[in-house]
Amino acid sequence: MRKPIIAGNWKMYKTVDEAKRFAEEVKERIPSAEAIDSVICVPAIALDSLVKEAAGTDLKIGAQTMHWEKEGAYTGEISPSQLNALGVEYVIIGHSERRAMFGETDETVNKKVKAAIRHSLHPIVCVGESIEVRKGGQTTAVVRSEIEKAFHGLGEEEASRIVVAYEPIWAIGTGESATPEDADNVCETIRNVLSELYSETTANSIRIQYGGSVNEKNIDSILAMPHIDGALVGGASLDPESFLNLLGAVKRV
Numbered sequence: 001m002r003k004p005i006i007a008g009n010w011k012m013y014k015t016v017d018e019a020k021r022f023a024e025e026v027k028e029r030i031p032s033a034e035a036i037d038s039v040i041c042v043p044a045i046a047l048d049s050l051v052k053e054a055a056g057t058d059l060k061i062g063a064q065t066m067h068w069e070k071e072g073a074y075t076g077e078i079s080p081s082q083l084n085a086l087g088v089e090y091v092i093i094g095h096s097e098r099r100a101m102f103g104e105t106d107e108t109v110n111k112k113v114k115a116a117i118r119h120s121l122h123p124i125v126c127v128g129e130s131i132e133v134r135k136g137g138q139t140t141a142v143v144r145s146e147i148e149k150a151f152h153g154l155g156e157e158e159a160s161r162i163v164v165a166y167e168p169i170w171a172i173g174t175g176e177s178a179t180p181e182d183a184d185n186v187c188e189t190i191r192n193v194l195s196e197l198y199s200e201t202t203a204n205s206i207r208i209q210y211g212g213s214v215n216e217k218n219i220d221s222i223l224a225m226p227h228i229d230g231a232l233v234g235g236a237s238l239d240p241e242s243f244l245n246l247l248g249a250v251k252r253v
């Protein structure tokens with residue numbers, strides 16, 4: 001079956017020293033990587049220190065975005081080979097904050113997903129609808145289109161290495177999580193689209209996370225849903241005890 005994956009997305013929080021303190025505090029208490037993938041996606045400035053801090057433990061480190069080119073004149077950007085050189089294993093691609101504020105499009109998401117796969121990074125690809133889209137009954141159409149475009153040109157084996165994060169935009173940072181049933185319905189739709197694009201076997205091998213106001217209180221009911229294989233967590237991943245409790249949910253459900 002699919003191994004659960006819980007990833008923290010720290011966004012633009014924590015200095016390098018604060019990030020190191022967090023890793024020191026949690027690293028020996030991370031559940032075995034045989035049972036769950038435990039990831040924190042940290043600000044770029046902290047990647048190097050945290051990869052070193054987490055070396056030899058079950059804590060994995062991810063970036064929050066990257067460029068698709070290996071190198072070049074792209075001021076301010078970070079490349080997949082630079083992430084490789086640091087020992088970073090995961091990278092979030094297409095987060096709604098980057099789509100809304102930093103010009104990320106379905107096309108750049110697809111280029112980045114392909115680059116991540118080429119460089120043996122695990123992409124966590126974010127999709128999800130706005131409140132207007134949801135109210136207009138267009139959630140399925142929008143999520144389907146985002147998935148089709150993100151996976152465009154990828155083969156079965158490549159596709160199976162991608163983690164999808166379903167993050168309804170209206171649930172991010174609002175304290176208003178989707179109900180487990182609503183979240184599961186959209187995750188099932190995503191799996192059906194993947195099944196159409198590839199095969200049922202491949203669709204069943206791809207892990208789908210839910211993200212949007214996940215916390216210690218609601219994670220058990222979210223993880224209990226059949227099409228949800230983990231969570232992408234913002235605010236509740238910043239505190240060491242809270243993060244460890246979120247990882248612990250995998251054993252409880």
Ligand SMILES: O=C(CO)COP(=O)(O)O
Nearest residue numbers: 009172173212213234235
């Ligand atoms: O955007 C998110 C994770 O990528 C979700 O953020 P919150 O958990 O703070 O709602």
